[in-house]
Amino acid sequence: MSQPRAILLLADGTTFHGKAAGKIGTTTGEICFNTGMTGYQEVFTDPSYYGQLLVTTNAHIGNYGTTSVDTESGSIKIAGLICKNFTVPYSRHLAEASIQDYLEGEGLVGISDVDTRAIVRHIRTRGAMNGIISSEIFDLAELKRRLDAVPNMDGLELSSFVTTPEAYTLGNPDATYRVAVLDLGTKQNILRNFLKRDCYVKVFPAKSSVEDIMAFLPDGLFISNGPGDPGAMDYAVTTAQGMLDQEKPLFGICLGHQILARAVGIPTYKMHHGHRGINHPVKNLITGKSEITSQNHGFGVSPEAIAQNLDRVEITHRNLNDDTIEGIRVVGKPAFSVQYHPEASPGPHDAAYLFDQFIDLIKEHQAVRA
Structure with missing residues (x-):
């Protein structure tokens, strides 16, 4: 199949020429890369990637096609795709469509046949930055003009674009546990992990009040992953503080981890190029064991601030590549969080215990109240 040409222009003026992938058009966003060798459709549909141009480091994208069961939300959430080999023919009997048909159907613009290693x-040298992909505009001056109008991710609130518009429930109303989810951009497999542990789940919009959430009479509270800068989400921080006041078990993942940290006075910061992949080693400081983890974040929790506030926050996990904070517990509260994604099955089950830990915390809380 002959593909039209396409161009990628970065904010620092670096230009790459390749071929169009997906829809013919123009798209912008912050460029980032993911090192996973499989799971491209799960990544495309992860709400945490909203507003980002994704570089896939695996050489072939599309070789096993696409299927509706491999999605983490109702639609593609990345802003654009950048890959080396865009493989339209596929060899998977479960697949429902080719990568090209899937991207065209979702209206996603991409570029292939570029040097993704370069x-x-x-990005690793210069840091994350905005970029523009186009398969219809090739005037660099016009592309730069459009790119200059794109806001930086630092200071950008995005959860309100991907959260559920209305609260909804999942599971059996007579299940053993009731879990309230604050949806900042949750992945479907997180919800499935709760359902498999006999939970009745209610998912609430990002800007829900604590009063609305507690009216569900939850046994446990959860703050989800999601996109954007946690420093621009005072509304979620306020909700998290109200959740902590309830003295109920509270669990956060990724953005939820950052929001929980900010709720107890620990700031976050923009990382140089973030962590995105399914092979990041993390050490559990409580057990001494290491885990292979799946990660997707461009912001982190300040280790310096935690070091000065050990009476409020305990570090439970650290990244073995760069020593960044990967997990915390709130001192004196039944609340904990991790920066990585246990529901993504890295390892493949290294981090699944975190959901069991949350359920155990609910059981302990119920036993004390009984």
């Missing part, structure tokens, strides 16, 4: 090395 792009990744550039």
